[in-house]
Amino acid sequence: MIGAVTDGAAAAERQLNRLRHDPGAIALTLGAPVVLVILFGYILGSAISVPGGGNYREFLLPGLFATTAANILPSMIAMARDSTRGVVDRFRSLPIARTAVPFGQAAASTLYGLGSFVLMGLCGLAVGWRIERGAGYALAAAMRDLFGNPAAPANGTWPLLHPVLASVGWLVLLLAIFVPLCAARYARA
Numbered sequence: 001m002i003g004a005v006t007d008g009a010a011a012a013e014r015q016l017n018r019l020r021h022d023p024g025a026i027a028l029t030l031g032a033p034v035v036l037v038i039l040f041g042y043i044l045g046s047a048i049s050v051p052g053g054g055n056y057r058e059f060l061l062p063g064l065f066a067t068t069a070a071n072i073l074p075s076m077i078a079m080a081r082d083s084t085r086g087v088v089d090r091f092r093s094l095p096i097a098r099t100a101v102p103f104g105q106a107a108a109s110t111l112y113g114l115g116s117f118v119l120m121g122l123c124g125l126a127v128g129w130r131i132e133r134g135a136g137y138a139l140a141a142a143m144r145d146l147f148g149n150p151a152a153p154a155n156g157t158w159p160l161l162h163p164v165l166a167s168v169g170w171l172v173l174l175l176a177i178f179v180p181l182c183a184a185r186y187a188r189a
Helices: 002-020 023-043 056-070 073-084 087-092 100-127 135-146 163-188
Strands: none
Touching: 002 023, 002 100, 023 056, 023 100, 056 100, 056 135, 073 087, 073 100, 087 100, 100 163, 135 163
């Protein structure tokens, strides 16, 4: 287990070093969230009225956070690029854990995605967005709005009354299912 973590950390370091030498990818990774906040907050936001007279930016930033968190496209592009260039085949010939490369890619994506979140949050604060009840509540509200469950009923069930814990629970369950499947598929390919 320790070997798999250290191998994954080495693969993550490789991905981050590649990103460091690619200024276009850095600009895209860090600049796109800022552009989205400005575009939707100022250019398109003035044309949208929120029912009940609320502030559009209160809904904009949690929605953009959820959209950015669900964006796995950079990881998919990096894995496809490594596969076509033969990097994955070279990794398979090394005595490393089977999960090291997918884990490293996921860890690297998480780290530079965290930078995007911080920049997006700072830009959102600059354009007038405020966190009212905490970051967990804001994320849960964004996920509810995104998937069509705008508010929890007063006599709701446990997942509706505890959205953050329910979301984390589902995340852990999905990871427990799909990480071993991904590792097995990666080992066979």
